[in-house]
Amino acid sequence: MNVVEVENLWVSYGKVVAVRGISFAIPRGEVFGFIGPNGAGKSSTIKVLATLMPKFAGKARIAGVDVRTDPNDVRQRMGYMPDFFGVYDDLTVKEYLHFFAAAYRLPMAKRAGVVDDVLELTDLTHKLTAPVDSLSRGMKQRLALARVLLHDPELLLLDEPASGLDPRARIEMRELLKALSGMGKTILISSHILHELGQFCSRIGIVEAGQLVAEGSLEEIYHKLSLTRVVHLQIANTTSELCQKIRDLPGVRELEEQTDRISVRLDEGIVSLEDFHDRVYQLGGRIRMFQAEAMDMETAFMKLTEGKTA
Amino acid sequence: MNWLSWGLPLLSKELIEQAARSRTYVVRVLYAALLFLVGGAVYASIVFSAQGNTLGALGQGAEFYKWLVGLQFAGIYLFMPAIACGAIASEKERNSLVLLILTRLGPTSILMEKFLGRIIPMLMFLLLCLPLLTIAYSLGGLTQEYLWLGILLLVVTVVQVGSIAIFCSAYFRTTVTAFVGCYLLGFGYMLGPMIFVESMDLCLGQGTWAAISYRLPSLLPGGSRYLFQWLERSRLVGSQMFLPFCFLSFAQQGDVIGVLFRCVPTLVTSAIFVLLARFYLLRRAFAEPRNLVLELFYEMDRFFRRLNENGLTRGIVLVRDSADVPEFDPLAWREVNKSAFGSFRYLIRLFVVTEVPVFFLCTLIAITDVGNSVPEYLGLMLCAVWLVVVLIVSVKASSVINVERTRQTLDVLLTTPLTGRSIVTQEMQGVWRLCGVVSVPLLTIIGFKTWWTNGT
Structure with a gap:
């Protein structure tokens, strides 16, 4: 069953259209990474799901509950962590968590136990009586995550949770999110720190200018992009005749002769990397270097987006 | 090239920002609506007092004008602090003051451009009264001296209130505290001397202050003598710094010299407030946000707790x-x-x-x-x-x-x-x-x- 369903979502701020017909679905237990440049429409989409954006077109449902018609029910089912801290500096950690426990109408008898649990999970138990103001940035972010977990929501909406954190705090946050994923939580996380998402997202959606330009598992997106993968070759006996023969091979879309190498743009739907290697060898090429361009998330992102904003 | 954007970038930015905000126009329309509504009511009362005879209202321009200027004074005291208190305080709240300080603008330029950026919109508010002024003038009975002195006093009041607000904005950390501070400081500064003199008479009997101000100056150096004379005059004509009093007395009588003379202390103190704002602009640029009332209460808590810990009360708590x-x-x-x-x-x-x-x-x-x-x-x-x-x-x-x-x-x-x-x-x-x-x-x-x- 899908926990999140978004169909043809449109969001506008006055004359500016921030989201243009985005559709996606997130099955239960999945970690969905929302990637895109600043101003792409990630936060607007998340805000719609967090019931903070009453004016939008299209459909948005959480666990089958319509965000527009039943926001109160939706609020019980999700936890939203914005890209800023959203903490009361004049409260202690304990007061802060009890404050939101009361806001979520947790039964009195359960509150102390729940607060202890979320503090333990976020490793903040030793800061129970510390003023929120005295916490480091990373700790504040973990406290915000603890707050999100108080009412045990099935969906976590995390908008840039690692934004502004130092490397250690980012790693701690990542481990925490992995743990939550292991607990079966469905997570929608937005970020532009791409390689971090790649480590624990089961699926990603790449957004640009308010549109979803790619969506799927990492492998699917890589596969889709690698259809035109670039292969760098160094051949000891390169001649223009050999280059022409390679150019004529099936699946070779383009060949560029460079000073120390030739670059071949290969259609992997027609010929695999291994077969291409064999064919060059069969043509008499003495291969010194065969390097297919690595397809990581940043490459995928750069390939799929043009840096446009909505 | 637009000289304004080249020479006064911050002022240009302030004015462009205000012009781009729909709130500016909403407030301006509201201000004009209120002004015209009350102005219309006053005009109607003048006409009705002439038993519905429009010709009977002729010669009542001065009375109508007095009301209009009074309304404008009220507008300045209400709107100017709200307009000017956020000038620097809001930059502190947004953590953007440091970026301005790091530019080559310099603190004086920052301050003056911010100051002008808030004075100009208020002057625009005053201009909204022009149609009503033409009616007042056309009714007759309004002398040119009275007209110009009223306008002068309004402009000086804008500068005066603006300077207090800009000082508070430079001193306080947040717009809200600057706003509260502006009203308290303004109240003390404008009406404080009058209240002080009246309180002295009230507490020590009628004529006490007159006796003090008559006898004491002769025993004091020159500067103090003027201070006493000024305080005494504060009682007689209302506060020197509260210019509506001056409008109702000297301006109405067409006393040009009297009005000009009474504008001097206001302008001098306004300059002092601007200089103080310049002084505190950098010193208070990175002031930590503090809730002074809460801090005072916490300090009092500690004091009372110590006081309560004794053999008699033994830390008793009446209300938990x-x-x-x-x-x-x-x-x-x-x-x-x-x-x-x-x-x-x-x-x-x-x-x-x-x-x-x-x-x-x-x-x-x-x-x-x-x-x-x-x-x-x-x-x-x-x-x-x-x-x-x-x-x-x-x-x-x-x-x-x-x-x-x-x-x-x-x-x-x-x-x-x-x-x-x-x-x-x-x-x-x-x-x-x-x-x-x-x-x-x-x-x-x-x-x-x-x-x-x-x-x-």
Whole structure:
């Protein structure tokens, strides 16, 4: 069953259209990474799901509950962590968590136990009586995550949770999110720190200018992009005749002769990397270097987006 | 090239920003609507007082003009602090003041461009009165001297209030504290001398101040003598710094020299406020946000706790704080436990601070031989206390939701099951408590006045 369903979502701020017909679905237990440049429409989409954006077109449902018609029910089912801290500096950690426990109408008898649990999970138990103001940035972010977990929501909406954190705090946050994923939580996380998402997202959606330009598992997106993968070759006996023969091979879309190498743009739907290697060898090429361009998330992102904003 | 954008970039930015905001036009239209509404009512009353004979209203231009300038004075005192208090304080709130300081603009340029950026919109507000001024002038009876002196006094008042506001903006950390500070400082500076002199007479008997100001100056150096003379004059013509008094007296008589002479102290003190703003601009640029009232209360808590720890009272607590964590209404809990004017013991202190002086003054007025002036004095006191109460309550009430927004907690609250109505209701708990406490001094004065009027 899908926990999140978004169909043809449109969001506008006055004359500016921030989201243009985005559709996606997130099955239960999945970690969905929302990637895109600043101003792409990630936060607007998340805000719609967090019931903070009453004016939008299209459909948005959480666990089958319509965000527009039943926001109160939706609020019980999700936890939203914005890209800023959203903490009361004049409260202690304990007061802060009890404050939101009361806001979520947790039964009195359960509150102390729940607060202890979320503090333990976020490793903040030793800061129970510390003023929120005295916490480091990373700790504040973990406290915000603890707050999100108080009412045990099935969906976590995390908008840039690692934004502004130092490397250690980012790693701690990542481990925490992995743990939550292991607990079966469905997570929608937005970020532009791409390689971090790649480590624990089961699926990603790449957004640009308010549109979803790619969506799927990492492998699917890589596969889709690698259809035109670039292969760098160094051949000891390169001649223009050999280059022409390679150019004529099936699946070779383009060949560029460079000073120390030739670059071949290969259609992997027609010929695999291994077969291409064999064919060059069969043509008499003495291969010194065969390097297919690595397809990581940043490459995928750069390939799929043009840096446009909505 | 536009010289303005080249030479005065900050002023250009301020004006462009204001021009781009729809709020600017909404406020301007509201201001104009109020002005024209009241102006129309005054005009109608002038015509009706002439028994519906329009010709009978001829020659009443000065009266109409007096009302218009009075309205503009009120507009300046109401709008100018709101317009100018955020000039520098809002940059501090946004952490953008440091970026301005790092440019080659320099602190003086930053200050003056900010100052001008807030003075100009207020002058635009004053211009809205032009159509009504033409009506006043066409009615006749309005001399050119009176017209120009009124305009001069309005412009000087804009500069005066603007300079106090810009000083508060440079000194205080937040726009709200700058706003409150501006009103308190402005009240003390404009009406303080008059209240001081009147209080001296009230406490020590009629003519006391006149006797002091007559005898003491001869024993003091020159500078002090002028101060005494000025204070004495403050009583006679109202405060020197409160220019509506000057408008009603000297300007109405067409005394050009008198008005110009009385503008000098105002302009000099305005310059001093601007210089002070320049002085504090850098020194207070990185001031940490502080809740001075809360800090004072915490200090008092510590003092009273030490005092309470003795053999006799043994740390007795008469009224205990409510639960240390919220049970059901978290925002209400926060308002009545964590805010300066929310918790019970802090409200008791506020009650003592406001009620004791009011009760003391009421008693003093009653036992002092001021004859038939008692209701008048009590009326003045009621106005003064009402102003302070309105200021405290309006600032508190208007900031409850805004603070959540500034603290970036509003979005988080809105994703909890708390409804919008519930959020507002809970946030207002502290405001209602405050209203209850500050209404006591008001009721004391009203009760006292009623008792005196019925009893004599």
